[in-house]
Amino acid sequence: xxxxxxxxxxxxxxxxxxxxxxxxxxxxxxxxxxxxxxxxxxxxxxxxxxxxxxxxxxxxxxxxxxxxxxxxxxxxxxxxxxxxxxxxxxxxxxxxxxxxxxxxxxxxxxxxxxxxxxxxxxxxxxxxxxxxxxxxxxxxxxxxxxxxxxxxxxxxxxxxxxxxxxxxxxxxxxxxxxxxxxxxxxxxxxxxxxxxxxxxxxxxxxxxxxxxxxxxxxxxxxxxxxxxxxxxxxxxxxxxxxxxxxxxxxxxxxxxxxxxxxxxxxxxxxxxxxxxxxxxxxxxxxxxxxxxxxxxxxxxxxxxxxxxxxxxxxxxxxxxxxxxxxxxxxxxxxxxxxxxxxxxxxxxxxxxxxxxxxxxxxxxxxxxxxxxxxxxxxxxxxxxxxxxxxxxxxxxxxxxxxxxxxxxxxxxxxxxxxxxxxxxxxxxxxxxxxxxxxxxxxxxxxxxxxxxxxxxxxxxxxxxxxxxxxxxxxxxxxxxxxxxxxxxxxxxxxxxxxxxxxxxxxxxxxxxxxxxxxxxxxxxxxxxxxxxxxxxxxxxxxxxxxxxxxxxxxxxxxxxxxxxxxxxxxxxxxxxxxxxxxxxxxxxxxxxxxxxxxxxxxxxxxxxxxxxxxxxxx
Numbered sequence: 057x058x059x060x061x062x063x064x065x066x067x068x069x070x071x072x073x074x075x076x077x078x079x080x081x082x083x084x085x086x087x088x089x090x091x092x093x094x095x096x097x098x099x100x101x102x103x104x105x106x107x108x109x110x111x112x113x114x115x116x117x118x119x120x121x122x123x124x125x126x127x128x129x130x131x132x133x134x135x136x137x138x139x140x141x142x143x144x145x146x147x148x149x150x151x152x153x154x155x156x157x158x159x160x161x162x163x164x165x166x167x168x169x170x171x172x173x174x175x176x177x178x179x180x181x182x183x184x185x186x187x188x189x190x191x192x193x194x195x196x197x198x199x200x201x202x203x204x205x206x207x208x209x210x211x212x213x214x215x216x217x218x219x220x221x222x223x224x225x226x227x228x229x230x231x232x233x234x235x236x237x238x239x240x241x242x243x244x245x246x247x248x249x250x251x252x253x254x255x256x257x258x259x260x261x262x263x264x265x266x267x268x269x270x271x272x273x274x275x276x277x278x279x280x281x282x283x284x285x286x287x288x289x290x291x292x293x294x295x296x297x298x299x300x301x302x303x304x305x306x307x308x309x310x311x312x313x314x315x316x317x318x319x320x321x322x323x324x325x326x327x328x329x330x331x332x333x334x335x336x337x338x339x340x341x342x343x344x345x346x347x348x349x350x351x352x353x354x355x356x357x358x359x360x361x362x363x364x365x366x367x368x369x370x371x372x373x374x375x376x377x378x379x380x381x382x383x384x385x386x387x388x389x390x391x392x393x394x395x396x397x398x399x400x401x402x403x404x405x406x407x408x409x410x411x412x413x414x415x416x417x418x419x420x421x422x423x424x425x426x427x428x429x430x431x432x433x434x435x436x437x438x439x440x441x442x443x444x445x446x447x448x449x450x451x452x453x454x455x456x457x458x459x460x461x462x463x464x465x466x467x468x469x470x471x472x473x474x475x476x477x478x479x480x481x482x483x484x485x486x487x488x489x490x491x492x493x494x495x496x497x498x499x500x501x502x503x504x505x506x507x508x509x510x511x512x513x514x515x516x517x518x519x520x521x522x523x524x525x526x527x528x529x530x531x532x533x534x535x536x537x538x539x540x541x542x543x544x545x546x547x548x549x550x551x552x553x554x555x556x557x558x559x560x561x562x563x564x565x566x567x568x569x570x571x572x573x574x575x576x577x578x579x580x581x582x583x584x585x586x587x588x589x590x591x592x593x594x595x596x597x598x599x600x601x602x603x604x605x606x607x608x609x610x611x612x613x614x615x616x617x618x619x620x621x622x623x624x625x626x627x628x629x630x631x632x633x634x635x636x637x638x639x640x641x642x643x644x645x646x647x648x649x650x651x652x653x654x655x656x657x658x659x660x661x662x663x664x665x666x667x668x669x670x671x672x673x674x
Contacts (some may be wrong), residue, residue, distance in 0.1 A: 057079075057104045058087055058088045058104075058117070058131065058132070059081075059084025059105040059133060059181070059217075059218045059219065059222070059673075060102075060103065060104050060107055060108050060117075060218050060443065061077075061080045061084065061215075061216065061218065061222040061223070062101060062102040062131060062193075062216050063100070063214075063216075063434070064105060064186070065212050065213040066191070066212045067211075067213075068099070068212070069098055070096055070101040071096045073096065073101050074094065077094055078101075078103070079226075080103055081105060082220045082225075083217075083219070083221045084218055084222055085316075086409075086545050086546065086547055087107065087544040087545075087547070088104065088106040088107045088547075089107060089547045090106050090108040090302035091105070091106040092182075093106070093117050093118055093389060093584045095118040095120065097129070097186065100186040100188070102186055103222075105379070107549060108311075108616075109135065109310055109311060109435060110156065110157055110158055114160075115158075117132060118130060118131045119131075119163055119665060120167075121163055121167060123189060125189040127188050128166065128184055128188065129185065129188065130162065130163040130186075132159045132181065132182075132183035132184075133218055134179060134180045134182060135180060135307075136202040137178050137179045137306035137309070137418070138177070138178040138179070138180035138306070139179075142161050142165060142177075144160050146164050147516050148164065150470075151164045154608050156617055162181070163185070164624075165177070166185050169388070171194055171277075173196070174198075175277050176198075178306075178556065178557070178558070180198050180202035180203050180551065181196075181198055181203055182196070182197045182198065182203040182204060182205035182218065182259070184194070184205075190268065191217075192266055192268040193266065194266050195266075195267075195276075197259040197260070197263050197264075199261055199444075199557045199560075200261055200532070200533075200536070200552075200555040200557065200560065201260070201536055201537075201542065201617070202264075202552055203218070204218055204219065204537060204540055204541070205406065207256070207258075207259065207265060208223045208226075208229050208253075208257075209255065209272055210228050210257045215229060216398065219411060219541070220251060220252070221252075221317065221413040223256060224411075229256070230256075231253045232253065232671040233254065233673070233674055234655060234672075235489055235674055237252040237253060237672065239490055239492065240252050240488060241413060242490070243492060244464070244467065245467075245530060246533055246534050246537075248260045248530075253347060257608070259274075260276065261278075261529075261533065262276050262277060262278030263275070263277070264276070270448070279506075280508050280525060280529060280564060282507075282508040282521075283510075283561070283565045284510065284511060284565070285566050285567060287566075289570060289573055291561055292365065292570055292580065293584050294584075294672055295524055296559070296561060296581065296583075297585070299556070299562065300330055300584060301334070303556045303558075303559060304330040304331055304334060305334050308331060310436045312435035313349075313433065313436070314349075314438070315348070315351055315430065315433070315436070315437050315438070316331050316348060316349070316385070316439075317350070317426075317430075317437050317439045317440070318352050318385070319353075319372070319376060320375025320593065320596075321372070321375070321582060321587075321593070321598065322585075323440030323444070323554070323581070324438075324440035325585075325593045326585040327439070327440050328348065328379060328383060328385055329379070329585060329589055330585070331348045331438060331613065332348045332383040333383075335347070347384065348383070348384075349386045349433070349434060350389075351387070351389075351390060351426065351437070352389050352390065352428045353389070353426040354373045355391065355394075356394070356401070356606070357420075363641045370596065375592065375593055377501060378590055378592060379590065379593055382590045383588070383589075386671055390425070390429040392604075393606075394604060394612060396425060397604055398418075398421075398423070398612035398616075399421075400659075402424060402425065403415075403421060403660065403663055404667060405545065405558025406421055406545075407660055407663045408545075409424070409541045410541045413660055413663075413664030414657060416538070416657070417608060417656035417660075419601050419602075419603055419605055420538065422602075423601070424545065427543050427546045427548045427581040428546045429549075430548060431546045431547055435547075435548065435550070436468055436548075436549045436550075437543075437548060437550050437551070438550075439539065439551065439553075439554075440554065441550075441552045441555070442535070442536070442552055442554040443578065444578075444598070445527040445528050445531060445563070446554050446559065446576070447484055447563060447571060447579075447580055448520075448523075448524065448572065448578065449577045449598050450466070450527075450598070451469075451577075452465045452466060453523060453577065459519055459520070459523065460519075463497075464496070464499075464500055464526060464530065465523050470656055481654055482630055482631055482632065483631060483632050483633075484632070486630065486674055504522055504526075516568070517567055517568055517569070520571075521568075524568075528564065532555075536552065544594075546551045567579065577598060579600075603649060607644045607645045608644075611643040613652065613655050613660070614640055614644055614655070615658065617639065617655050617658065620636075620658065620662055621633070621637060621640065626662075627661050630661065631661070631671075639651060639654065639655050
């Protein structure tokens with residue numbers, strides 16, 4: 057995993073812009089702590105920061121292949137899991153390789169197949185190719201959007217980067233956020249292509265962007281396809297298992313230490329069990345197998361502070377320990393206390409990592425601290441992220457009233473009723489200008505319009521297809537961005553096996569009746585891994601990523617919020633002051649998490665305003 061950036065300008069000589077390119081590249085040193093590189097052409101300045109995972113000595117970037125008509129340069133981030141097969145195919149076609157890296161395979165793949173190379177890749181990736189032969193930049197992103205890629209159009213070209221901060225380091229970029237960007241931040245309904253910052257966009261998942269003297273063009277090389285599913289239950293379960301074994305085997309390939317993130321839920325437990333089975337098999341050359349490492353987050357005082365609620369009926373830690381014992385992983389719990397989770401410096405680190413004024417509060421700070429601890433011992437981690445979106449795991453998938461609602465299915469839980477304070481409480485003027493109800497209706501209509509009905513599909517099956525499509529093209533992308541940005545802030549590569557497009561396409565097209573054949577959520581995943589896991593985990597009700605329930609954490613937030621009010625912090629001019637004052641007078645021991653979330657959002661916004669000093673066009 058790495059960080060990349062670049063600047064294409066057809067009216068400038070960019071060979072004189074090394075200092076500016078270095079400044080852009082340095083913003084992503086955390087994404088690539090092992091090495092940095094730059095290449096300057098007359099009209100293209102390309103930068104890279106490397107986290108060495110495959111071919112530690114030979115994979116330096118930007119990587120260049122000379123041709124008779126001019127050099128072709130790539131800056132690349134991610135992992136291509138079928139690079140060995142592609143290397144063999146390209147070798148048969150006459151290509152010669154000097155490294156073992158997947159980067160070189162992608163570059164030669166471009167030379168062979170041009171812009172169609174993305175269609176041949178299995179993995180999580182984002183890359184940009186500067187083809188000096190035709191003076192064209194080609195940017196391509198993986199199908200599910202696991203790896204980020206942003207761009208900002210200029211009068212004579214484009215600036216791009218793995219993160220907005222790399223683009224914002226160039227003075228040509230507009231360091232401003234308007235109402236449209238703010239709506240994206242607080243709505244929990246990410247619009248494909250939106251990047252929050254004025255004038256900035258993302259390359260959409262499965263997307264391709266080209267830039268040359270004639271302008272910028274976008275197209276999709278992949279969208280979630282609708283296909284008939286003819287397999288019976290037994291075949292479907294067996295196919296899911298076969299796919300998972302292949303996917304996990306491919307994603308365990310690494311030249312650096314790897315591990316799994318184990319919460320004790322079905323998703324991460326399945327990945328850990330599959331990894332343990334794969335690594336535990338003796339190698340062909342007779343050497344003993346390898347013990348998989350696993351890590352989980354836990355909280356000091358969990359036993360006395362844990363309180364079950366509608367989302368979390370049980371704590372994770374006991375289940376994670378049971379799975380570790382069952383599959384034989386070398387497990388470690390990273391125990392965090394309230395003081396470090398509430399540390400303003402940690403909050404600032406998370407906000408800087410995300411380039412956003414909105415986080416998920418302690419769930420983001422604890423994730424950052426977990427990743428930081430894991431990185432000391434491992435460079436690559438496999439995660440269970442996206443299983444709920446693929447297999448239909450969230451509770452609201454199974455609630456008739458949510459199935460029938462004409463809105464994003466997660467909205468009733470995340471932003472309505474008693475949990476309304478998850479979103480920022482802006483002052484009345486900003487709230488009116490945002491007009492979130494209208495915005496949400498429009499975004500929902502756009503999203504539903506993308507769904508293709510299956511042949512002969514019943515109304516209920518179509519409705520459930522819509523729900524799955526919304527999660528796979530909207531909801532999961534927010535979670536993947538969070539995972540990428542927070543993990544890469546500490547130089548940890550997190551791989552997501554459930555985002556393999558082969559698995560996503562297969563399960564997406566499996567009828568809902570098959571996805572829930574045992575009357576529960578994630579029936580296919582449970583059946584496909586039943587022989588690998590303890591009964592307690594197979595029967596456990598889904599629980600989201602844990603949140604601390606320690607009143608001392610809430611007390612620390614109360615004190616920080618009081619300081620905002622008394623210090624005249626600029627954030628107080630944006631939010632409803634009376635609402636914030638009311639919160640600071642509450643009792644930490646009895647404060648609902650939803651109310652605490654609102655306080656966290658204000659502290660996030662304060663940190664973001666201080667770090668980025670954006671122009672707010674509200």
